[in-house]
Amino acid sequence: MANGYNGKMLRVDLSRRAISVDELKDRFYRCYLGGRGFISYYLLKELEAGIDPLGPDNKLVFACGVVTGVPVGGCGRNSVGAKSPLTGAYGDAEVGGYWGAELKHAGYDGIIVEGKAEKPVYLWIKDGQAEIRDASHLWGKSTGECQEAIRSDVGEPLARTATIGQAGENLVRYAAILNDIHHAAGRTGMGAVMGSKNLKAIAVRGRNHPALANPEAVRALAKWLRDIVGIVMGGMHAQGTAVGLKALNRDGGLPTRNFQEGVFEEADKISGRAMKETILVGEGSCYACPVRCKRVTSVSEPYQVDPAYGGPEYETLASFGSNCGIDDLAAIAKANELCNAYGLDTISAGATVSFAMECFERGILSEKDTGGLKLNFGDASAMLQLVELIAKREGIGDVLAEGVARAAKRIGRGAEEFALHVKGQELPMHEPRYKQGLGIGYAISPKGADHTMSVHDSMYTGEGPLLENAKALGLLEPLALDDLSPAKVRMVAYHSCWQHLLDSLVMCNFMPFSYGQVSELVGVTTGWNSTVWELMKVGERCLAMTRAFNIREGLGKKDDSLPQRFFTPLPSGPLQGVSIGKDEFEQAKETFYSMLGWDKAEGRPSLGKLQELGIEWVADYI
């Protein structure tokens, strides 16, 4: 590795049908790593402030990280980012599967998609060669139909695809991009951006594994992971990400009926165990991963659920299940299939349905508005019909396709009170009154409400392997769930840096690697002598860049908010009476800003901080 780590970004201008390659050098990789680091760099440098996220001036950046495609669990993922049509702020989504690794093996660390194709196209990349192909015959097709057609077109049954469905075509603001039709880049509406560019899919085939600085050490880490997952990840393997659903419910933190409650009386019916005992037909995986947390479900009655679309993860089980008051696992699996086929984010889609149900139950929406649909909590059939309407932007679905924030404004009549979002993005299925540090993360995340932005407080309330790992960052003590003291804010801030690092490496959050092992993996892949300090600073750098992007778009402290619901007490369950203190919340935000060297007025990174992070160029953009 005498010349360090070098690579390429593919640049595709759809307006001009021009394809070019950006050669990137070692220093650039070491500074930004990939994924969110690359995306925030390109969006800051190349977008004008105030552009229409669904216009041709937006850019859609697919990005891997330096470890993507390395044969170690957690390293098959990719990020995709753009200015978000849902939030108007920095947007990106991370996604598992095999597509990221395949792109890397095809010779690219990412793709910058610019402009807008005159008519539908798809992109075909094989071993370094890229071409723009007609996709007129694919427009209007489900992700599954599209994938099948493309694989047939290009004659590569092993081609990996990143595809939008009709939701993306219809510019549903929370449309997703599906990798191999069952791994979703769900959040912030990247599917709508792809649709706005008339880009139906990107299919990739690559057979060149990048050189590793120390292949033996990479293999040793992969082996360590294989050996440990049997010990510490058995639950995740057996039940998928839903493994913790019942514990959340037990503690009173399972979002239920649009976050009105924290306990769902039928949680047992939608748990990971219930799924395993009923509709599960297999475990899916991502590239090189020994955990195999992905679900494959099949249902024949009363809903036909095609196992090709995978199965619901925790977020999906809660968003279409408890949070819609629905205990019908088959219906949830169907909703998941619909979302993956139409290309919808299951979190935002489910949260939007629950919002509509609460509005309906409160009389803010009537059957007149819904075209006769009775949107009561617990009505699985209505839920499924609504998902179809949203994807197709039909009837009430056209309003709800805008996301809860815009929909509530359109609906009026006080609906905004029940539109649970941050910066316009619907809340993931983690109750911020339960995990209060995560609530700060929701508020401050550049992407709007995001459960991968920072700490999950429940991991750090007692001694255990997770706290033991956290000590390696100097986070020495367990902290209560509802603690918003500076010590908790520090935990949130450090985890935010680490998460931005993971999302720049584009590594899975679930791998049980220590901080030191992640830096070791970076080192043995690239040949760098990276430390956790260096990696944390990449994360902090990325966090500052995403913040800067949002400041340029006019966002500030007021947008680092939580819905009013979370400042009012939970009415029942183990957390009855618990709310987030408004003053504590505001204080915690300021403390977060100050800890990161951002000003207290708007959370604007100071020049000194930008200089310390080696990105003083950002100052010229904000």
Place this chain on the structure above:
Amino acid sequence: MANGYNGKMLRVDLSRRAISVDELKDRFYRCYLGGRGFISYYLLKELEAGIDPLGPDNKLVFACGVVTGVPVGGCGRNSVGAKSPLTGAYGDAEVGGYWGAELKHAGYDGIIVEGKAEKPVYLWIKDGQAEIRDASHLWGKSTGECQEAIRSDVGEPLARTATIGQAGENLVRYAAILNDIHHAAGRTGMGAVMGSKNLKAIAVRGRNHPALANPEAVRALAKWLRDIVGIVMGGMHAQGTAVGLKALNRDGGLPTRNFQEGVFEEADKISGRAMKETILVGEGSCYACPVRCKRVTSVSEPYQVDPAYGGPEYETLASFGSNCGIDDLAAIAKANELCNAYGLDTISAGATVSFAMECFERGILSEKDTGGLKLNFGDASAMLQLVELIAKREGIGDVLAEGVARAAKRIGRGAEEFALHVKGQELPMHEPRYKQGLGIGYAISPKGADHTMSVHDSMYTGEGPLLENAKALGLLEPLALDDLSPAKVRMVAYHSCWQHLLDSLVMCNFMPFSYGQVSELVGVTTGWNSTVWELMKVGERCLAMTRAFNIREGLGKKDDSLPQRFFTPLPSGPLQGVSIGKDEFEQAKETFYSMLGWDKAEGRPSLGKLQELGIEWVADYI
């Protein structure tokens, strides 16, 4: 290590002749580590602002670190700190040898000395037992005589001693404390504080090696070090710290005649090679260290130089040599012996002599002032006489024993222009116009001018193992010596954190360990899973605490200064015409503050920064 790393501080109240023990717990160690971390903690917590450094209210804290006494090179050292009588600010000195390891083996991580003994005493510690003993018979004795007498008194020829000489007794403001009479805790006048307490010495014998979390891994690191020093530290072994003297001179950065010039025409005569070829009779070492950089010199004519006092290091060679215009190696060795016998800091002593010489040559001091001494640059005999006068506070020596800052005020007649100090402490032998980043470090160091505060720019001007190591902190590019850009300031800031970490571990600066290996050493010693992030944050925490101490004492931005000389060009040599830009310097200071989360007005750590470092208690003290 189920209960973590626990230990003890000995607390000795000399006024009440009371001895007690503070039991310290794992969390305290992990937060502060030892050394400067402990000292700054205790001084902030236990001293009142504005106390007389030479009064009984000052406390003298000896401190080891968690790795002290571990059988690995660089781990035999100790720190000793107090409010400095030289600067009125935070003071401490680090020192090599065996005493630190011996104290650890005797069961203590440190000693807090309080109050003032009625008459001279010494402290004798053996395997956990401590007693205060009469030292009336030792007062007025040289360090060597004192050590011999104590070893005989206690019947332990292997007792390790930390001793002051007459300079400490006489409250010379830059008096040192000598470990085993030839390793000096030189800087900031800790010997005077010890003298002010009527404490002549601390003798220690300990035979219990602390438990190691992973003895095999500790041994592996020790072996790695032994194997590598032959390859990378050969020059240091052969020539001691003076190995770089000729290169500094070649580059025009060897302090000469009170920093009036950067080239000494007779540098060859005082080089490490010259010493090796003439007066060197052996190499000394510190505990467990394979480098053996310490010198042992012997001279019979014209000066009797006792090899028991070791031999001059680079700082001593330059301060009494080039910076006094003296090319007589035997005389420099004699000056070194006198300083070690009287207990004087060779840097400040030599710098004070050169200050006096410049004043004499400029007519500010005359023979009337000096008692007939002709203090011309190059006059070795006058230099040696002056050292004696200073130690004994006789004649002009009484004025000069105050340090150049106070002496210049006393002398008047424009002498202050030639008093080269920061915060009252004389400059070490590194030209800040040559190493301009180090100049920023001089200015901002809590201790006043200190060459171990931060980066030595010359290490990072080109590709090489040192830059390669620095990349592990994200410092990716070589930077020119005279660069004061934000990138250089970042290098200074990061190195300042790392140096404060090393001085909290109390590890030698010269060990060729990577950052990762240092964190590994901490881990395999303590059982912690420490990362470089955690360690850097300990360093930053310590830096904030020392800063807070100084702010409480009324110091601020104006005290982060450099003497005017360094803003004027060097008159000759390779650096002819080079000076530090005043505006660039002031800007760099502000950038440093901002990078560390200190305010621009006074460099006061923000509350958010203190909270991020887990030391919000400090806010109550400033």
